[in-house]
Each structure stands twice: as C-alpha cells, then as structure tokens.
Amino acid sequence: MQITIYSTNPSPRLDYVLKVCFEHLSAHTYTCTYDKNIYLRSAGAKINYSKVSLDPDELWVTPETLLFQTSLQHFPVQVNWVEGCPWLSFEEKNAGHLPADPFASSFYLLSRYEEYLPFEADQHGRFSAAQSLAKREGFLQMAVVQRWLNALLRVLQQKIPAFEPKLLPYHFAPTYDVDMPWAFCYRPWWKQWGGSLKDLLVGKKQRWQDRRRALKNPENDPFYTFGQLHKWHEKYGLSPRFFLLMGDAAQYDTNPSPGLPAQQALIQDLATRYPLGIHPSYWSNLEPERLAMEKQRLEKIAAQTITHSRQHFLKLHLPETYRRLIAAGIQADYSMGYADDTGFRAGTAVPFPWYDLERESCTNLMIHPFVAMDVTLQQYLGLSAEEAYSRLKDLHQEVKQVGGPFCLLWHNSSFYAEDGWAGWGKMYERVLQLAKPATT
Numbered sequence: 001m002q003i004t005i006y007s008t009n010p011s012p013r014l015d016y017v018l019k020v021c022f023e024h025l026s027a028h029t030y031t032c033t034y035d036k037n038i039y040l041r042s043a044g045a046k047i048n049y050s051k052v053s054l055d056p057d058e059l060w061v062t063p064e065t066l067l068f069q070t071s072l073q074h075f076p077v078q079v080n081w082v083e084g085c086p087w088l089s090f091e092e093k094n095a096g097h098l099p100a101d102p103f104a105s106s107f108y109l110l111s112r113y114e115e116y117l118p119f120e121a122d123q124h125g126r127f128s129a130a131q132s133l134a135k136r137e138g139f140l141q142m143a144v145v146q147r148w149l150n151a152l153l154r155v156l157q158q159k160i161p162a163f164e165p166k167l168l169p170y171h172f173a174p175t176y177d178v179d180m181p182w183a184f185c186y187r188p189w190w191k192q193w194g195g196s197l198k199d200l201l202v203g204k205k206q207r208w209q210d211r212r213r214a215l216k217n218p219e220n221d222p223f224y225t226f227g228q229l230h231k232w233h234e235k236y237g238l239s240p241r242f243f244l245l246m247g248d249a250a251q252y253d254t255n256p257s258p259g260l261p262a263q264q265a266l267i268q269d270l271a272t273r274y275p276l277g278i279h280p281s282y283w284s285n286l287e288p289e290r291l292a293m294e295k296q297r298l299e300k301i302a303a304q305t306i307t308h309s310r311q312h313f314l315k316l317h318l319p320e321t322y323r324r325l326i327a328a329g330i331q332a333d334y335s336m337g338y339a340d341d342t343g344f345r346a347g348t349a350v351p352f353p354w355y356d357l358e359r360e361s362c363t364n365l366m367i368h369p370f371v372a373m374d375v376t377l378q379q380y381l382g383l384s385a386e387e388a389y390s391r392l393k394d395l396h397q398e399v400k401q402v403g404g405p406f407c408l409l410w411h412n413s414s415f416y417a418e419d420g421w422a423g424w425g426k427m428y429e430r431v432l433q434l435a436k437p438a439t440t
Contacts, residue, residue, distance in 0.1 A: 006039035064104035102148035109347035129341035140343035146402035168403035172435030247281025277308035350404035
C-alpha cells in the first residue's frame, strides 16, 4: 500500500528524510504532494505533515521548522521520554498524533547536524560521543531513528488496518580493520633485537617466547589470526569485510610496507575470500592527496576496484572527509561510530545516503554505521571480556528488535593475551554465535 505524504512546502531536507525512512530504513512506496486536494482524494495510508489536521483517517505530524530551513542554526533541543523512548523537540509544541516530529528528529541525527556546529575536538580532532546529545541524554545505545519510524508505522496501521509495516530483516555484519597483520614479524633486525631485550628486562617471558615462535613461523604470530577468523566465518555463515591500511609508515600508521611480499600475499588471499575496503591512513587526513594513492595501492595488489572505506582512528570531520572520499571514488564508508563509546551515532544501524548539510543535497555516498569497536570496549570503557559481551548482547538485541545489520568493528590484533586481550577470543566467538539462527 502506497503512503501519501502532504506538506505545504517542498524542502530538500524533507525529501531526504522521507527517502531514508521509506526506502532505506523500511520498504514502502510513497509519494509526497504539496496539493491539498490531491492529498484528500488519495486512497491508502496518509501522513499529513502540516500544522492543520485535514482527514480523520490520516496520521497527522506537526512539522518542526528544521526541515524547512536552509542554514545551520544553534538551537536548544529538548528531549522528552514517552514510554521508554526519547523524542526530540526543537521549536514547535507538538499537537499531532505522535509525541514529536519524527522526520525533523531523524534528520537532526542522520545529517549529524550537531557535528557541523562548533565543538571541542579530542586529541585526534574527532567529535566524541561524550559531546553528543544522545550520550548526554542517555539514548546513545538506542536505534532511536528506527524506533521513531516504527512508531509512525504502527499508528498508520491503526488508522488503516490494511496497511502492513515493512521492516528490514536483521543480519550480522562483522567488519575488520587490519592495521598490523603481525606483532613481531617483518620488522627491522634492530627492532627485533631491541624488542627481545626489552621483553627479558621487564620480565615478559611469555611475550619473549611468542616473539621467538613468530620469527620461526610468521603464521604463529599472535596478530596473525586470519586462519581462526576464516574458520569462524565459515562456521557461522558470515560474510565480513576487511579494511586494509596502505599508508606509509608514520607515528599512527604502523602497518607494514605495502611492498612487502608477505603483506601482498595476505591481501591477495583476503581478496579471494571477502570484499575489501581501504583504511585511509591517519596521515591522509593531513595530506588529502594520499587518499587516492593509498586506494590505488590496494587496488593494484588486490586486483579489484575499491569502493568502500573506513577512516583510520575513525578520523571523521564533516563535511570534508566525506567529500574527499566521494572525489576519490568511494561509494560507501564505515566510519559512522564513536571511538569513546558504543551505540548509534546517527540513531540507526541501517546504511543510509549521506546528506551534505552545507550544500543542502543528498549524495550517493552510503554511510554504514557500526555499533561497537573492540578497542572502545577494552580501552576506552575499560570493560572485561564478560562485561563487553553483556554490552554487545544488549546492542544486538536492540538491532534485532528494529531490524537491519548488526555491524561490529574488530581488529585481527585484538586477541593477544599479553596485550590485555585474555579471554576476548572466546568472548568474540560467543558474539558471533548470536548470528546463528535459533533452532526449532
């Protein structure tokens, strides 16, 4: 059944949020009209997005002015909790059939409106979860954009019983960043000797033994966990994506040389198993021309066109980062998540097109949110493996309820006990088991 939406005025922001809600976050045909008579004559499900109620069988949403503005404004956002769900209010006092305007609220989060406003960047120049409205108001761990849409669809069904909400199916979408394929191998001899001596001096006997085993056979290197990952993916029927760091060696770019034969062999093997993406280096944010060079390196080694990316250190600055990715031929980015906390940075787990807020236009760049990163759990939040599993299980349940992908960011290096990851391998497999459908 088609949904007919009435608005008194056209708006690129309204067009965008309707597209995301009914084409990406759900699967409904819809049309938007600015002609009251056409709206009143239409059959099926109706949404009146105006300040005056028109039809007793419609879903009436009182519009905020946010979707009809053409500039950035700093305004207070009120959060009202209704039956366990937060609703955002900007300027209008709602008088419609929902606690607030779900379209304006969704646009605010999807566009990352607050990240265009002045903020205090962290040490890596990032917008942190701690500064976000969702974190401050306690709803970062909720996929609120999907909750708002689901609430809207339920009211439509109450108005028109024949209307059937079409929600997205759930699926597991693991992803991996490969910053350091090896902890000990393929390093200069003087670093090897220095590392061994340091291990002995500080009493890290196990690390010293692990180093010796790795140097004898690189597949024994504690970071080289790809064989185990392959087994898990096959066992649980998963199709992950790997992101490779191809930058030159620098302070925050510690990957092996892209010219290293072993590195190239690893990339080529991964390319035969999974889709790959570029992991733009930390340095590429300081010298943007490096992005295209790093992408070309990966394409040459993997013998495939690279159209997906995720920023190293999650260095995301709007709108510059996304514009650079588009210019480099990237079609999908997986950086939409926080380093300092888990949750739903854009209010949803579902991929959606990026809206360039400064240019007021919807782009073709697809944004793939992730809900949690291993380093966030272990380092930023200081959780144990068991505590991390509990957090991930809650996030997984949230995604299963609203639909869409449960996307995680993991590293091949996040299993080594000597680096503080004792027990995380077993915990991670328990998380992967959540992807397995329940048997009847």
